[in-house]
Amino acid sequence: MPHNGFVSLVGAGPGDIDHVTLGALKALQTAQALLYDALVSEDILSLAPQRCVKICVGKRGDRLSVSQDKTNALMVRLAQKGLQVVRLKGGDPSVFGRVEEERLYLEQHGIDHKTLPGVTAASAAAAQFSFPLTHRGEARSVTFLTGRTKDGAIDLRHESLNDPMASLVFYMSSHNAAHIESSLLKAGRSKQTPVVIIENAGRPEGQMRTGALDDLARLVDHAAFSGPVLLGVGSAFGYARQTLVQRQVLPVATRSGMR
Structure with a gap:
């Protein structure tokens, strides 16, 4: 059965929302299904729409977690339903992120996809x-x-x-x-x-x-x-320096506020 689903393999960075790229933000804001790693912060998850289906598929060392095979199958199943799927990975997908295993699986099942880099740890x-x-x-x-x-x-x-x-x-x-x-x-x-x-x-x-x-x-x-x-x-x-720098909050310019 033909489908119009799509999978974005997205790097979330190491956890702080300040490290999320503009590309990752755009992908999250249009996501209909979100499969995310265990280390992705709640601040970043909140960037996805409220109605987006969010499923944790993270792995934490020797702890009980979702297998890679199940994650792969879930990506395909959701995309085959016509959903815009974001596979949100900690750091950069290409640095110890098993991204090639996921790309190969998507290609074997005819699922269109793209990879968006992230800030590595x-x-x-x-x-x-x-x-x-x-x-x-x-x-x-x-x-x-x-x-x-x-x-x-x-x-x-x-x-x-x-x-x-x-x-x-x-x-x-x-x-x-x-x-x-x-x-x-x-x-x-x-x-x-x-x-x-x-x-x-x-x-x-x-x-x-x-x-x-x-x-x-x-x-x-x-x-x-x-x-x-x-x-x-x-x-x-x-x-290396033991720096304690407070986060600087910059004002966000809006169209109505621009001169």
Whole structure:
């Protein structure tokens, strides 16, 4: 049966509504069905119309959650009913977001779709705590690594591990901090390499701990964060600042108020 449904695979950013892109806002405002990740904030969800069907399909580590297969099938089922579907993913869909699995499934079932990028957690953290991800003369590249593979382990064979001019950012990896520390030291990284441990990057409640590589595991254990954690290793993270900047609220110009 022909259908006119459409799926938008949208990046919500790390959680703060200020990081939502204009493209994401437009998609949300016209959504008829919304499938969203567990870390998407209520402020962002409220951007969708009141009559929009909202279904949480998020995954949180080892907790009970909706399987990827069920999420894929639900996207197709809703689109086949002729609905404008938004699959709202935390951060950027293309950074550890399994977006290609969802695109392939949609294409296999003849569902039209598009992908809208979002602010990834590393970029949000860099802005929030005022450090660069690359820096002339000190950090010439940045590598994003996942802390969780299909079997729950972590793969630390990347060539940038022993490059002192490479910034390393580990997503979803606090449970593997000890392994990361020992592997990087074994690969030749200096014990004094700066590290940052950031919980809830980009959100108002974001927190950061700083230190050196040979103290990474202890710092993670001591912080005992319960939210999503990002680990940064490299000289660029030595510039991190514990900033407490109040959000600036700017007036919104309306057509009637424009001169």
